[in-house]
Amino acid sequence: MTVRLERRLDQPWWLNVAVPAGSLAVAFGIMGIVLVASGHSPWHTYRELWISAFTGSGALSATLISATPILFTGLAAAVAFRMQLFNIGAEGQLYVGAVGASFVALKMGDHGVTSTPLYVLAMCVAGGLLGALWALIPGALRAFAHTNEILTSLMLNYVAGYFITYLIFDSASYWRDISTLQARTFPQGKPLPSPAEWSTFGSSVVVPLGFVLGLVLAAGVWVLYSRTRFGFEVSVIADSPRAARYAGMKTRRKILAVMALSGLIAGIGGASQIGDFTHTLDPSGLQGAAFGYTGIVVAALARYNPIAVCVVAVLIGGLQNAGFTLQGVDFPSGLVGVMQGIILFCALGGELFLRYRLRVARRPRAQAATAGPASPEGAG
Amino acid sequence: MSVNDSLLVVVLAQAVLYGTPLLYAALGELLAERSGVLNLGVEGMMLFGAAFGYWVTQEVHGSDAAVLPLAVLGAAVSGAAMAAIHAFLTITMRASQIVSGLALTIFAGGLGLSAYFGTELHLADKTATHQLGSINVFGLRSVPVLGPVLFDQPALVYASWGLTLAVALYLTRTRWGLNVRAVGEAPASADAMGIAVARYRYVHVLAGGALAGVGGACYSLSITPGWVAGDTLVNGAGWIAIALVIFSFWRAELCLAGAYLFGGLSALPFALQANEELQHLPAGVLRTPEPYQALPYVLTIAVLVVVSTTFAKRRLGAPAALGTPYVREER
Numbered sequence: 001m002t003v004r005l006e007r008r009l010d011q012p013w014w015l016n017v018a019v020p021a022g023s024l025a026v027a028f029g030i031m032g033i034v035l036v037a038s039g040h041s042p043w044h045t046y047r048e049l050w051i052s053a054f055t056g057s058g059a060l061s062a063t064l065i066s067a068t069p070i071l072f073t074g075l076a077a078a079v080a081f082r083m084q085l086f087n088i089g090a091e092g093q094l095y096v097g098a099v100g101a102s103f104v105a106l107k108m109g110d111h112g113v114t115s116t117p118l119y120v121l122a123m124c125v126a127g128g129l130l131g132a133l134w135a136l137i138p139g140a141l142r143a144f145a146h147t148n149e150i151l152t153s154l155m156l157n158y159v160a161g162y163f164i165t166y167l168i169f170d171s172a173s174y175w176r177d178i179s180t181l182q183a184r185t186f187p188q189g190k191p192l193p194s195p196a197e198w199s200t201f202g203s204s205v206v207v208p209l210g211f212v213l214g215l216v217l218a219a220g221v222w223v224l225y226s227r228t229r230f231g232f233e234v235s236v237i238a239d240s241p242r243a244a245r246y247a248g249m250k251t252r253r254k255i256l257a258v259m260a261l262s263g264l265i266a267g268i269g270g271a272s273q274i275g276d277f278t279h280t281l282d283p284s285g286l287q288g289a290a291f292g293y294t295g296i297v298v299a300a301l302a303r304y305n306p307i308a309v310c311v312v313a314v315l316i317g318g319l320q321n322a323g324f325t326l327q328g329v330d331f332p333s334g335l336v337g338v339m340q341g342i343i344l345f346c347a348l349g350g351e352l353f354l355r356y357r358l359r360v361a362r363r364p365r366a367q368a369a370t371a372g373p374a375s376p377e378g379a380g
Numbered sequence: 381m382s383v384n385d386s387l388l389v390v391v392l393a394q395a396v397l398y399g400t401p402l403l404y405a406a407l408g409e410l411l412a413e414r415s416g417v418l419n420l421g422v423e424g425m426m427l428f429g430a431a432f433g434y435w436v437t438q439e440v441h442g443s444d445a446a447v448l449p450l451a452v453l454g455a456a457v458s459g460a461a462m463a464a465i466h467a468f469l470t471i472t473m474r475a476s477q478i479v480s481g482l483a484l485t486i487f488a489g490g491l492g493l494s495a496y497f498g499t500e501l502h503l504a505d506k507t508a509t510h511q512l513g514s515i516n517v518f519g520l521r522s523v524p525v526l527g528p529v530l531f532d533q534p535a536l537v538y539a540s541w542g543l544t545l546a547v548a549l550y551l552t553r554t555r556w557g558l559n560v561r562a563v564g565e566a567p568a569s570a571d572a573m574g575i576a577v578a579r580y581r582y583v584h585v586l587a588g589g590a591l592a593g594v595g596g597a598c599y600s601l602s603i604t605p606g607w608v609a610g611d612t613l614v615n616g617a618g619w620i621a622i623a624l625v626i627f628s629f630w631r632a633e634l635c636l637a638g639a640y641l642f643g644g645l646s647a648l649p650f651a652l653q654a655n656e657e658l659q660h661l662p663a664g665v666l667r668t669p670e671p672y673q674a675l676p677y678v679l680t681i682a683v684l685v686v687v688s689t690t691f692a693k694r695r696l697g698a699p700a701a702l703g704t705p706y707v708r709e710e711r
Contacts, residue, residue: 159678
């Protein structure tokens with residue numbers, strides 16, 4: 001008996017539901033084994049996770065806080081990965097976005113601006129612009145020097161990380177609070193003026209402005225990628241660079257545009273992180289959270305579909321938020337990362353079943369018979 | 381002050397020491413890539429190897445000579461175990477090599493399995509009991525310049541030289557090595573010749589993971605003995621190792637030279653910060669650690685750009701089938 005894979009000629013509709021559900025079930029099964037192996041009860045852990053992520057009091061609001069930055073970085077990754085352009089620098093692009101956004105907010109505070117919408121607009125523009133410029137470095141290197149964008153965009157994450165650490169911890173920069181003795185001894189960023197704090201919606205479930213902005217951006221990306229010439233060219237370049245070249249598409253320009261768009265979204269994510277939540281430039285918090293890398297998980301699970309990114313961001317945000325709430329003896333740090341990894345592995349493995357079907361075939365008898373007694377192994 | 385204390389010699393000696401983990405990881409990645417599988421999970425495999433190797437030194441009691449080889453072996457096995465996930469997903473399940481590799485780094489890295497393993501077993505609280513110290517070979521340590529650079533290094537440095545030679549000879553002078561290259565360049569032809577493409581890819585991805593694990597153990601057993609929570613122990617070395625493979629045009633002997641170049645870059649921040657002359661600089665950016673810490677990453681980008689422009693001109697190097705799954709029915 002042999003198991004063979006056959007390419008599917010068409011995908012039945014139910015596969016698009018069954019495969020992700022099956023992958024998720026397998027992932028939770030494997031995680032259960034990990035939990036049992038390290039002496040935890042899977043059932044108990046899953047229940048606690050669900051409660052702290054979604055159903056507990058205030059849980060959903062907290063989940064949206066975790067979901068907001070990874071919605072942006074997930075979109076940023078999806079936009080670029082969709083064109084086979086592996087920008088894994090959303091991490092650094094978010095940092096510089098936060099630097100730009102906090103700069104304009106502090107400057108506007110110095111000039112006594114009091115209108116919150118003005119702050120939101122200026123912070124998004126500044127953050128997005130810096131994020132886009134930072135992403136254009138690997139973009140331009142890829143477009144003009146054929147340099148692998150995976151490595152360069154990753155290296156720039158470290159550079160951006162050291163840059164924000166320098167701004168707050170090792171210099172008397174404009175971003176650093178040096179007004180009091182305590183602030184001079186324990187370095188911290190200047191607090192933003194209060195009108196620069198972004199508004200929220202809802203009362204029982206608090207929805208941050210950044211999350212809504214992310215949803216709007218996701219819709220925009222969806223329109224751009226599925227309803228415009230630009231999006232069509234992106235998908236042609238992704239599927240067949242050679243065909244794109246023959247058709248006269250400007251690949252180089254597309255690389256620059258897509259990288260800039262990806263960096264722009266990540267940069268706005270940085271602005272949202274500052275405006276919605278931290279209200280100051282906080283290097284350790286930003287670097288510890290690894291929003292950019294989680295964004296890759298989100299984008300991959302969503303299969304680079306911007307609408308699916310929104311859903312996955314809330315689910316992964318829930319997992320992160322629950323992990324943060326539960327962190328302790330029963331839920332050691334690192335478990336969230338392990339779970340994200342396992343879910344992603346299972347999703348990747350599951351994709352095979354979307355494209356192929358398993359054929360379990362018995363050893364063909366007729367062939368063995370025609371091979372004759374002289375070579376009995378001939379048909380094997 | 382003897383010549384051996386000068387900044388240049390110190391940096392050279394450190395370049396070899398810091399280059400060694402890069403060399404192990406890069407040789408491993410080279411093997412995997414030569415068989416046609418790109419593994420971007422090096423950073424994660426290194427970190428998990430570092431954690432596991434360190435755990436072995438804590439759990440096994442005995443003399444250094446007994447424990448340390450076991451720890452290195454443990455690191456290799458744990459690295460290979462991580463690589464097995466990537467191998468299964470990309471070779472058997474035909475998943476995207478890039479996404480699977482990134483997933484492996486996220487899964488095994490500083491926010492995933494390594495952190496989980498480290499906290500569950502309280503690795504960070506333990507002091508390093510067994511470590512690979514430097515060996516004064518033939519008492520040649522005090523030879524000017526060459527002594528500290530070549531004859532006063534930990535055992536893993538000496539082993540890496542043998543390994544480089546072995547990998548270079550394996551790929552260019554053996555039947556198996558030829559087969560590996562065939563699998564990486566033209567899997568369909570290799571298959572037609574009767575080479576088991578999937579088996580070759582599995583073996584070399586696993587070997588790559590094992591070497592990445594050993595590379596990680598260089599940090600936790602020798603360079604900075606111990607375990608630190610987070611990803612600061614390996615701190616991007618896995619990515620630099622991947623850059624190194626491109627830099628060396630997929631050749632083992634060039635990996636050695638490149639590893640010491642990149643090792644020197646990684647060691648430079650420490651050497652420069654410790655340098656007395658810099659202490660006399662006026663207060664300002666150059667007195668702070670960040671520019672020196674960021675330097676290796678910036679220079680890696682610069683090196684990559686230079687290499688990739690010449691690379692495009694000469695069309696050297698990359699295995700033709702790198703990154704593509706091999707499916708017999710669809711060739």
